[in-house]
Amino acid sequence: MWSQETPTAAVLIIGNEILSGQVQDANLVYIATRLSELGIRLKETRMVEDVEEDMIEAVLALSKRYTHVFTTGGIGPTHDDITAVTMAKAFGRPLCCSLEALARLMARYPNPQAPEALTRMTVMPVGAALIDNTVSAAPGFQLENVFVLAGIPSIAKAMFEACVPRLTKGPARHVREVVGEVIEGAIAQGLEDLDAAFPGIEIGSYPYWYSETNHGVRVIIKGLRLDEVEAVEAKIISLMDAHPGYWAAARREP
């Protein structure tokens, strides 16, 4: 399990395109995996439309509750990119043009035909700290404990990595996985007993079901102590060996 002092995080994914199914979010798995490696517990993720009031409510709720908040999406130059303006409103800050962001954009795109469009990406809340964008120059920004990242996956990743030195980190947990072709119910009692016997270990049971003859369970074991994690891993392997898919088997017998 995590300790009480573990730093926490939330991700707020902004964009109608995600909620209408047209674009699949590609950032959450990356951010979730990296946070886990950094010893930061991702407690919650929300996805909201590009609607000012919904974004404000969500970011303030998450900012109050968790150590770090990461937003993705809505910081480009078009009419539907309202994240920067909305974050300023959420935190009661006026908007400014970041001269540092402007310098970076002008260095990268020296002869823009429509400079106004370029400068839209320099508008951000007063006091925001820039987040480097090594991919396409236009920076993200940090406001209080909120890190505002782009939605484009390659850029979101680069920006996340640029934030890492600023994050409060905790001890990373050890993780083991055991996959077996058993019916989840067959090992349910055994897992529950292990869960009770090892309070420092988190045991997650994730069944998969591709077909009547191809199904099983993936068990993920996490904890701060490697010896405990490995002890539980060994016990779960024994448990699975003792329970070869009995429900499916029972069904095949008349």
Place this chain on the structure above:
Amino acid sequence: MWSQETPTAAVLIIGNEILSGQVQDANLVYIATRLSELGIRLKETRMVEDVEEDMIEAVLALSKRYTHVFTTGGIGPTHDDITAVTMAKAFGRPLCCSLEALARLMARYPNPQAPEALTRMTVMPVGAALIDNTVSAAPGFQLENVFVLAGIPSIAKAMFEACVPRLTKGPARHVREVVGEVIEGAIAQGLEDLDAAFPGIEIGSYPYWYSETNHGVRVIIKGLRLDEVEAVEAKIISLMDAHPGYWAAARREP
């Protein structure tokens, strides 16, 4: 745009495995796409850990706010499957054993070696309406406006389809997509003008950036009136034709 009377929905994805990055959610895109086809506006998605208080807070907030709520995950037979018990608590209902669910499970798995594990999947809030599971028999359930689905993708899809006749539907929107190898900023003003000229149309601009020489914009156009959607589509094609990637081009010139 959607009308005021459009039915709304939220999805609540339950599971530590999603938040730790070990398992990628595979249900949201399916549910989001189907809701869109059914004329139901997916307004929000939340992902929370398997923690009772977090689940209760989220489901009650979403249930009050939207026409329909769909949860995925946590209804299997293991110790970490706490969704059914938590939903009962959230809505102040006692738990029962659904005799109909029990009958379905016994018909499907007639000779279980551990009947107790099997019966765990029959425990649900009093008054819940079953949701058929054509894949593995163990049903989901509906409680008020909350549809409790399994997390396994094949089962979640089957359960969602079983819910469709019970949903309040709206008129579906027409959707068109235009993809162009332009820099988003180049067409930003043009898109903003179109957005203002066609208040009934939602225009979403989603840049992609795979490399310095392979980037562009995907614009998604949605609306209830097909003639308007097609008119905006034609204008955006013209806009893109007039703006072949000028920022990148400018950078290549000395």
